[in-house]
Amino acid sequence: MELDGAIAVVTGGTGAIGRSVIALLEQRGARAVAWDLFAESGSGDVITCDVGSVESVEEAMDRTVAEYGVPTVLVTVAAVSGGISPLATSANEQEWERVFTAPETWDRVMRTNVVGVANCMRSFARRVSVTGSSGAILNISSMSSGPVAEPGLAAYSASKAALNQLTRVAAAELGPLGIRVNAVGPGMMATPMGGANRPDSVATKNSDARPADFASSAVRYVPIEQRHGTGEDIAQAVVALLQTDWVTGQIVFADGGLTLRSPVTT
Numbered sequence: 136m137e138l139d140g141a142i143a144v145v146t147g148g149t150g151a152i153g154r155s156v157i158a159l160l161e162q163r164g165a166r167a168v169a170w171d172l173f174a175e176s177g178s179g180d181v182i183t184c185d186v187g188s189v190e191s192v193e194e195a196m197d198r199t200v201a202e203y204g205v206p207t208v209l210v211t212v213a214a215v216s217g218g219i220s221p222l223a224t225s226a227n228e229q230e231w232e233r234v235f236t237a238p239e240t241w242d243r244v245m246r247t248n249v250v251g252v253a254n255c256m257r258s259f260a261r262r263v264s265v266t267g268s269s270g271a272i273l274n275i276s277s278m279s280s281g282p283v284a285e286p287g288l289a290a291y292s293a294s295k296a297a298l299n300q301l302t303r304v305a306a307a308e309l310g311p312l313g314i315r316v317n318a319v320g321p322g323m324m325a326t327p328m329g330g331a332n333r334p335d336s337v338a339t340k341n342s343d344a345r346p347a348d349f350a351s352s353a354v355r356y357v358p359i360e361q362r363h364g365t366g367e368d369i370a371q372a373v374v375a376l377l378q379t380d381w382v383t384g385q386i387v388f389a390d391g392g393l394t395l396r397s398p399v400t401t
């Protein structure tokens with residue numbers, strides 16, 4: 136697919152990874168529009184949108200089409216982590232009530248990370264199909280969708296596993312409409328502090344809630360350059376898959392090889 140001149144929607148486009156994706160898409164000649172809960176000044180073209188609401192997504196799509204034209208690229212980056220909230224704990228009875236994953240957390244995480252992506256893909260496919268052009272969707276998953284099972288991240292991990300299969304089903308359904316659907320799963324990221332300041336930020340799970348030495352100790356299992364991933368690393372994988380015409384329904388981990396390794400192999 137040719138990105139030069141394409142209209143691209145990037146959900147979560149004012150967040151850490153979303154900004155890098157937009158920057159690379161624009162370098163390749165696309166016009167990128169961020170759909171986000173937060174419309175920050177200096178973030179470029181932003182339309183305020185809650186991906187978990189069908190009405191909000193349809194409004195954002197109407198505005199996008201009216202102001203920019205029908206998009207042929209959709210990158211779904213928007214997600215929430217739900218914070219570190221275990222399924223269970225071995226602590227005392229009071230701790231059980233305090234720390235477990237609350238039903239509201241499950242609802243918010245699944246609504247944003249799974250239903251939100253479905254809402255956006257549906258709206259996008261509907262618009263693209265009437266124009267007769269081809270399109271490409273790229274969903275941002277996570278190493279937590281399968282390769283890594285991290286304690287405390289039940290809701291987030293389940294949502295990303297669901298997202299992987301949603302990606303595959305959408306690829307099977309939308310292929311005949313000329314729309315490819317793939318996913319990129321980031322590994323351990325060096326997420327800027329900006330993300331951590333937001334309520335519901337994905338970044339808070341890395342910056343606030345993990346043990347301080349977690350990220351620095353895990354980084355030695357990254358075969359490539361023994362470092363954290365950056366937004367630019369993820370953006371490169373996103374753009375490569377968007378441009379690769381004979382690949383659909385694939386989940387590609389952009390993690391420097393982190394999930395190939397395990398502490399028991401060292």
Ligand SMILES: NC(=O)c1ccc[n+]([C@@H]2O[C@H](COP(=O)([O-])OP(=O)(O)OC[C@H]3O[C@@H](n4cnc5c(N)ncnc54)[C@H](O)[C@@H]3O)[C@@H](O)[C@H]2O)c1
Binds near residue numbers: 184322
């Ligand atoms: N940062 C990491 O360590 C990491 C690791 C693996 C996967 N990921 C995935 O990468 C993606 C981006 O992560 P990030 O680090 O840029 O996080 P971030 O918190 O900086 O950005 C997420 C963006 O999504 C937006 N958002 C949240 N809920 C929304 C909603 N309902 N509607 C519209 N926008 C909404 C937020 O406002 C924010 O701008 C997420 O899908 C995340 O699961 C991140």
